[in-house]
Amino acid sequence: MEPTTTFGTYGTLELELSDRILTLTVNRPAALNALSQEVVAELWKAFTAVQDSCTHDAGWPVRGVVVTGAGGKAFVAGADIREMTSMSADEAAGYSRSMQAVTLLIEKLPVPVVAVVDGFALGGGCELALACDFIYATEAAQFGQPEVNLGLVPGFGGSVRLPQRVGLGAARELIYTGRRIDAAEAYRLGLANRVLPTRDDALAAARTTLGEVAAKAPVAVGLAKQAITGATGRSTAEGLEGEADAFREAFTTEDMREGTGAFLEKRSPSFAGK
Structure with missing residues (x-):
């Protein structure tokens, strides 16, 4: 795949377009791809550009999106705790709403979005994955909404979308306890669509599925x-x-x-x- 500047340039994201499938990688491995305010703003910019391209006039260059994380340890480990500690309550509300807006934009895109989760998808990372149409996980994936461990609650959609995916009882248990679950449990609960051995396997499976979709109207x-x-x-x-x-x-x-x-x-x- 070749890097593309069609959808803008970014400091925390990598975008690659191949065969009408856009792979968007959150690239902050030293911070386990945490969702800093810069990442949130760039996700909004990238998905807005994709949305704008989804017309006949633009030729529908993108028929599907893969969202993943760099570094091998995390999909997205969560919100950026270092930034959050200096926020006022009002600033935190703005941070919450800005990432919620990103998740709503993902849901409104007229193309499917697949989260390829390898390693940690905790807190905001789990919430980003929940906004996607499908979740393909590796055997090393871990999911959870551990906000209560920090005296917090989910702020990027977890309290709404997790019950939709796994049911009210299971979602309450996961959110109230802050418990992490592995890929096998995520699959059993219906959170993950598929579990593959490695990240490369999961990326290939996601591209295969999106390739099928790309052939449709x-x-x-x-x-x-x-x-x-x-x-x-x-x-x-x-x-x-x-x-x-x-x-x-x-x-x-x-x-x-x-x-x-x-x-x-x-x-x-x-x-x-x-």
Whole structure:
């Protein structure tokens, strides 16, 4: 993969684009990739650039994103505790809201985002992974929301998204105790989609999955993600209404005509992303 400046330049992130899959690496290994305010700002910048590229006019250069961490010890070990100790309560609230905004942006992207977790995904790291569509973990991965050990609570979405992933009872137990779990337990709870032996294996598996997605109609994939994300926390009736809206919008696309036509003509579709 070749480095790309298409989506900007960064001090704490590395971005590589290959075969329409963007790999975004949080690159602060000396700090176990902790989410400093600079990292949070750069994540916002990077994901905003990806969002802006997801149009027919831009050619849909990105069809999927892999998020991972550098250094081999951590995906993202958590928030930056050194920075937090000097924050006022109001500054901490701003820090919380800025990273929450990043996680909401990830959920709104019309392309799937896969977290490849190797090593620690604790606190903010776990919360970053939870905002992604899938989590592929290595056998060395560890997950947890240990904020109570510091006299804190989750601030980047853990109290909302962890129950959605693992259920209310399991989430309460993990958050109240601050307990860490390994990859096998994360898979059993439904937090991790897959567990692979090494980081390279997990990255390859993520790219394979995103490669499958990249061959599909990008607008349809985005609408499917919108319908699923939009249904979270809503009643069944409200979720179905959102699904019907997405279904209707799909019918307005050229890709729908191409996909159905190709099916009837027994040929492979060629999606234009519009």
